[in-house]
Amino acid sequence: MAEVTPFTIIPAPRCCEITSSSPLVICNRPASWMPILAPSGVTPFRCELHKQAGDTAIAGIAIVRRLSVVSQIVLASAVESDLLAKAEALARLERGVRAVGGILSLHTVHARTGPWAVPLAASDDNRKQGGG
Helix, strand or coil: CCCCCCCCCCCCCECCCECCCCCCCECCCECCEECCCCCCCCCCCECCCCCCCCCEECCCCCCCCCCCCCCCCCCCCCCCCHHHHHHHHHHHHHHHHHHCCCCCCCCCCCCCCCCCCCCHHHHHHHHHCCCC
């Protein structure tokens, strides 16, 4: 088993049930059940729909695996003000991250203004359809 680290921020457990032929497609609903013994030491949590015989309600302390993904996300602003653009983008990102069971931990937000041109392929399609 990997080293166990205490966390100060941790998302709620999600259901681990694989719902497709791909192991990357999981249920991901909020979990409320867990097995009494986890063979790997990391608890496979399950939702109400996927609980198995012998599972017990989550109570006390369970070992979970927390992930941190560091990335840069670039968005086009839909508003004119830098301040509103930042707030709107962060609100959208937070909703998206929450929808997959995560917690957004903000480090920095930048707003820049610069030129944008219609991509050549989109421009060609537009002319073919009589729009350009």
